[in-house]
Amino acid sequence: MDLLKTLKERILIGDGAMGTLLYSYGVDRCFEELNLTHEVQIAHVHQAYIDAGADLIQTNTYGANYIKLARYGLEDQVKKINTAAINIAKQVASDHTFVLGTIGGIHGTQTSLGTKEEIKRSFREQLYCLLLGNVDGLILETYYNLDELTTVLEIAREETNLPIIANVSMHEAGILENGIHLSDALQRLEDTGADIVGINCRLGPHHMVESLKNVPLSRNSFLASYPNASLPAYHDGKLIYENEPDYFENCARDFRNEGVRLIGGCCGTTPEHIHALARGVKGLKPLTEKKIIKRPSSIKVKENQVRTETPLLDIVKKRHTVIVELDAPKHLDTTEYMEGVRALKEVGVDAITLADNSLATPRISNLAIATKIKREIGLRPLVHLTCRDRNLIGLQSHLMGLHTLDINEILAITGDPTKIGDFPGATSVFDVTSFDLIKLIKQSNDGLSFSGKSLRQATSFHVGAAFNPNVARLDKAVERLEKKIACGTDYFLTQPIYSPEKIIDLAVATKHIDTPIFVGIMPLTSTKNAEFLHNEVPGIKLTESIRAKMRSASADKEQSVEQGITIAKGLIDVALENFHGIYLITPFMRYDISIRLVEYIQKKVQSKRLGEVLSTARL
Template sequence: FFERQVNGLLAGGVDGFILETFADLNEIDCAFTAVRKLGDLPVIAQMTLGQNGKTVYGHTASQIAQELTSIGADVIGLNCSVGPAVMLDAIEDMADTTSVPLSAQPNAGLPRTVRDRKIYMATPEYMAQYACRMVDAGARFVGGCCGTTPDHIKQIRDLVRSDQPRPVMVRVTDVDQERSATLDPVPLEACSAWGRKLSRGEPVVSVEVLPPRGWDRNAIVEPAHELKDAGVDSLAIVDGPRSRSRMGALSAAVIVEQEVGIEAIVHYTCRDRNMLGMISDLLGAAAAGIRNLLVVSGDPSVHGPYPDMTEVFDIDSIGLTNVVTGLNQGLDPAGNSIGDPTKFVQGVVANPGALDLEREVTRFRYKVEAGASFVVTQPIFNPESLEEFLDKIHQWKIPVVAGIWPFLNLRNAEFLANEVPGATVPEKIVDRMRKAQISGDEEALNEGVEIAAEMIDAVRPLVQGFHLSAPSRRVDVALRVLHEAGVSTNT
C-alpha cells in the first residue's frame, strides 16, 4: 500500500516525504520502511495526539520520540488534532527524549460551529506566539494544520524570524397530552434547596468541579467536603467535558449527595446517549435522589482523544429540556405514564459572547419555552456582552446565574481564549494575565483571582447568583474568589 504511493511520488520528482497524522506507531513504521526501501530522500515523520497528550493507542509524546528516532526519521514531530497549547506540552516532552530535529503543526485551536460551519478560532497572533514557544522548546520546523490560513503562516514566519461541531438539529416537540393525563409538576420550591432559593429570588452560589479520570471516589468527595464546609449551595459536576472519559457525573453526584450531604447539579449531555438511554438515566437519577440538572448538548468528539467515537445526538439540549419537562409532569416522551412526576430543577446554558448572538437568543427562547428553570452563562469576561444579552432576553423570565472562571496562569487564559468552544476572552484580559505572568505563577494566579472578582462585582446587579469553575479541581481558588468579591455563602 505505502510502496505504491512512494513509487508514484518518486516518479513525480518529489524532494522528500512527510508522513503525517499517523496515530499508530506500527503503521508509521510501515510507511517509513516503504520510503527507505525505495530511496534515501529526507523523511519527516509526524504523529497525532489527543487532548490527553496521547495517541488513541495510548502512546505518549516521549514514546513517540523514542520510536521515531529509532527507525531513523530525519525529522520527527506532531500535527493535527489539537491546538497549540497541548502540542507545546508534547513538544517539550519530545525534546527531553531525542536530539533529532522536531516539527510541530498544531490546528488553529478547536473549531466552533457558527451557522452550521466549523470555524477555527485561534488567531494568527496566538498561533505565532506558540510557534515561538515551540521553537524555544526545541522545535525546528513549525507551521499549522487544520484551520491554518496564509495569515497564520505569515504571522508565524514574521514572529519566528524576529525572535528565533457537528451541527445539531433542534427539535422542539410537545408531549402528546392525549395518551395519558399530565400531572401537575412539583413546585420548584419543593424540589430541592437549590430550587427553593431560585424560586424565592435568593442569591445562589455553585462551584463546578471535574470528576476524576479514574474511579477514586475521594477525588470528588474531598472537594465536596471543602465546598460544603464553606457554605456553597451546590457542587456542579461536569459530564464528559471536551469529549474525554471521566467518572460519570450521575454516579459522582450520588456519591457526593449520600456521603457529603451537599446538593449536586449534574451536567447531563445529549452527545453520548440515545433517547432510551437518557430516559433510563434520568429515571434512575430521580430514584437516587438527584434533583438538579444542567442540560447541555455536549462538545463534539473532535475535541476529545477518541476520533473514532460516535456521537449520538438523538436530540439536543432543547429537545432534552422538553423530555425533562415531560418527566416532571409524569410522562415519558411517548406520552406514557411514569407514575409520580420527577422533581428535577433543570438548568440550561447560554453564551452571551456568542458570535451569532441572534441565534443564541433564539435557542435560549426555545429552552425557556421547553421548560428550563434557570440558566447558567458561559464564563463572563465582558460584562457589557452579558448586559446586551440580558436586554435581548428580558421577556423570558428565568433566574440567570453568571459563569465565572478564575485563571490559574497565562497558559490557562490563552487556552480558554483560543481553544475552548463557547468561551470568549477579550484580548485586554489576556494581556493582563500576560503582564502578571512575567512576575511568576503566584502573581498570575493573583491576577486571575482579581479578574474573576471584578467580573462578579460588575455583573452582581444583573444576576441571581454565580457558578464558579474550579480549574484543575482547585476548589480553594474558587472559594478565594468568592471571599475577595464579598459573596456570602451559607456559613
Template structure:
C-alpha cells in the same frame, strides 16, 4: 416539485453522501478504469461505498453513474452498456439503502464544451442526456441530480430534457473555479437564478472548491427562493508519493457545514476527497443544527390520563434547597469533573473543602470535553452521601438514546438527585474517542420537555407512570455566541420547554455580557453567570483563540501577560474574576465557578465575603 425529498426537507436539514470516484480510487481501483462500469464488474465495491455512507448518516445515496453517458462510455468502448450500467447503479444504491435512504440518479457533464451556434452539436447533447435520464428513470430513481457542470448552457440542455419526462425532484449543481465563477463567468447568485429558471427544484454547488470557499459562495445562492445544496471537495488535491490526496479533515468539513447551514443551505454533503468519516461529521452538525432526531411534543395529549390524574409539580422553592435559593437568594455553585478512573477520593476531598468554605451546591459535569470518565450520576450520588451537598447534575444529549436518558433520569430521582442542568454536550471529536457515535435522539429543548413530562408523572408516550420526578431543571447558554440572535431564540424555546434557571458559559467581557442580558430581559428565570478564573497568560490566549464562543478582551489578556504564570498569574486571575462578579452581582442571580486544573483554592478567594 420536491417529490420524495419534501418530507425530509420539512423535518430539517438533509444529508447527502460524499465522493464515489475518489473513494473507489482510495480503495484500490486504478484511475485508468471506467468507474461507472464497476456497477457491472465490481458491484461489491460500489455497494460497500453506499453502505458506508448510509451508516455515516447519509439520507440520500447518489448512484455511481456520473459519467454513464454515451460520450464518456464511448471512450472505453462501453456505450452499448449504457442502460445496464445506469440500471445497475440504481439497483446497487437501492439495495444498500435498505429503504432507509432515497436514491438520486447522478448525471454529469459530457465533457463537450457546448457551442450555442452549433445546432447539430446541441441536438446531439440533448440526445445524450435523454438516453441516460430515461435509463435512470426506468430504474426508478427518486431524484435526478445534475452535478459538477461548468457551463450553464450544458446544464440547461440536461434539465430541459429531464423536465420533458420527469415531474419529480431535480437538483442542479454547478462547479466553480477558485475565483467563484463558472467556466462561462457566472457568479453564484446568477447560477442560482439560472438553475431555478431552467427548472431545477433545488440549486447549489459541488466540486471545484473546498469547504472554506464553499461557505463564501453558498451564501449568495439563497436569494433564488428554492432550497440550496452545498457539497464541497475535501480541500484541494495534492499529489503525495504518486497518489492524489485531499487534505481537509472530517472535522474541518464539519465546522464549515455549520456555516453553510447558517447561510441558509438546506442540504449538505461532500464531493471529491470526502469519505464516510467526512459525512459522519456533516451529519452530526446537521443534527445539532436542527435539534434531536426524536421530537418531544410541546403539549402532550395524555390518552390514558385525565387532567385530575396528572401530577402538578411543586413550586421550585419546594423541590430542593437549590430551588429555594434560586427563589429567595443568590446562588454560588462550583463545577467538578468526574475522575477519569474509579477512585473519586481526591474529588470528594475537594468537595468537602469547598463545603467548609461555604459552598452549598456542586455542578457535576457529564462527560466534559467528550473525555471518558466516571459517570456524572455516580459522582453526584457519592458527593451527596459523603458530603451531604446538593448537586446540579449535568445531563447531555450526546451519549444516550431516549430510553437510556429516561432510565437515568428516573434512577437519578430515586437516588436523591434533585437538580439538573440540561445541555447538548461537547462533540465526540474533541475527546478520547472521536470515532464514538453521537446519539442526539433529543436536543436540549426536547430533553427539557421530557423532564417536564416526568415531573408531571408522564412518559413521552403520554402514559401515566407510577410516581413522578420533581427536578429543578435548567439549561445552558453562550452569551458570546457568534450568532447571538439564534442563541437567544433557542434560549426562549428552552424556557418554553420548561427551563427554570439558566447557567451561562464563562464570561470575561462585561460589554458582551451586558448586551446578552439586554436581549434576554423577557425570559423571567434566574440567570447564573459562568466564572472561569484564568491561571496564566497562556491559558488566556488558548481560551480566546481556540474555544468557540469565548472572547477575552485585550485588557484582560494584557493583565495576564504581565502576570505571566505561577502565583502572580493565579492572583491576577482571582482579581479579574472578583471584579467581574462585583460588576454583575446585582444583574444576575448567582455565579457558577469553573476552576481549571483543580485550582479549587481560587474558588475560596473569589467567594470570600460572599458566603
C-alpha cells in the same frame, strides 16, 4: 375506480414493505434513488405485491422529500424521483389496483431533522409532485409526532380532494409518544380531514389488534392497519424479521373483527405476508358494528414526592446564589475530590455542578459522584446531561435513575463533539437536541416517559440550560434562549464571560426575561491557560485587556494565579450588580481558588445588604 366507495363495500389489502425486499436483495443505499437507476427492480417489487393480492400499492416515495434526500446529496432530485416512482407504479398497476402516493414522516425520533417550517416546505414540494402525477390517493405514514402529522394533513387537505390515509406510529401499544390515546389521535386525524385513519410500523399484529380494541367505528372515516412482520432480530449486522407469514392469515381476521377496512404490511413484510392477509379476509364482509372494550383506566400518577431541599430555582429568585462546577475525576481515586466538595460546602455554596464528560473526556459518572456527594456530604448536586452519549433509551433510563436517587437539578446540554476528546473515533448519538431533551425531561414531570407510557410517578426535575453570550449577535443568542424557555427551561448557566461590558450587555439584552441566569466565571491560572481558552475552546473569548494582564504576570506561577483571581473578582463585582446567580467553574481541580471567590462573593453580598439596611434606617 373510487377508493372510498370500494372500501364501503369490501376489505382491501395493501402492499407490504418496499425497503425490506430491496434490503434482502443486498441494496443498502437510498431506496428512493432506485426509481431513477433501477426501475425494473422497483417494478418487480410492485408486481410481486399485486400478484400476492394487494389492491393498493404505494409509490416508492416514503423518503423522497428535500430533507431526507439531502442526506445523500439528492435534494435537487425531488421532482424526478417522485415522478419516476409514480410512472413505475402506474405501469405495473392493473385496472383494479389503486396507486397511492406515499409521504413518510420526517421527525420520527430524530426531531433534529427539520424545523416545523422546513418540514412544511419539504412536504409541499413532494405533495405537488405526487398530485401532478395523478395518483389515486395519498398515504401519510410513520408519523410518531401527531402534531407533525396534523400539520401536513391540513396542507394536503387544502390542496386536494383525493382520499387521504393518515397513519400514526406508536412506541407503546394504544398510546402515542405524547401520552394521547390512539382513539383520540385517530379522531383528531378524522377531524383534520383524513378519510382513512390508522396505524403502521413499530408494532406487530398482536399489539396493533390490542390497540384497536378501544377504537370505535366511525361514520366519517375507515380504519387502516399496517403492522410490522414481528420484532426484529439482529444477525451479522442486519435486522431480520423471523415470523412465519402464515401467522398473518389469522391476524387478518383479527383486524377485520376490529373494524379495519384496509390491511397491509410495514417493516419486515413480504409478498408472502400480503398473500396470507388476502387469504385471511377472503369472503369476509366489513364489520359495520363493533363492541368497544372500555379503555383501561389511566394509571394514576403519584404526585411529586416531598423534596427535602429547596429547589435551586426558588433560592436564586430570592437571594444571591453561588454554584460551583467541580468535575468528577478522570481516575478512580476520589479522595482529593471529596475533600474539595466538603471544603466548598463549609464555605456555603448552594450546589455543586457536575459536567457530563466535558470536552468528550471520560470521567467517573456524574450520577455516581452526585449520589456520593448527596449521601456523604449533604450538598445539592446539579447534574449535566448531554445528548451526545446516550440514545433515547439511555436518556430515559438515566432520568429514571436520577429521580430514584432524589437528584432533581439537571442541566440539559448538547455536549462537546467526540472529536475533541480522548476517543475521537467514538460515535456521537444525538437522538435529540438540547431543546428536545428539555421538553422530554419536563414531560417526565407529568409522569410520562418519552414513549408516552405512564411512569406511575411524576418526577420533580428543574431544568437548566446552557447559554453562550460570547457571540457577535447577542440578540440572536437571546432568541435562542427564549426558545429554550418555551421548551421549559427553569434557569440558565452561561459560558465563562471575561468582559465586564459583556455582562452589562447581557443584563440589558435579557431585562425582559424573568428566568434566572447564572453568570459563568472561570478564574484564569496562567497566560497559557488564557490563550488556550481564547484560541481553542469553542464559546469562550477573552478581551485583549485580560490577555495582556495575564501575560504581565507570566513570569511567576503564583502571581499568575493571583492575577486570575483579581480578574475574576472584577467580573464578579459587575455580575452581582446585575444578576443573582454566580456560576464558578473550578480550573484544574483548584478548589482553593473557588473557595476564595465564594468567600469574596459572600462578603460583597453582606456588605451590600448592610448598606441597604443602613440606607433604609436613615430614611
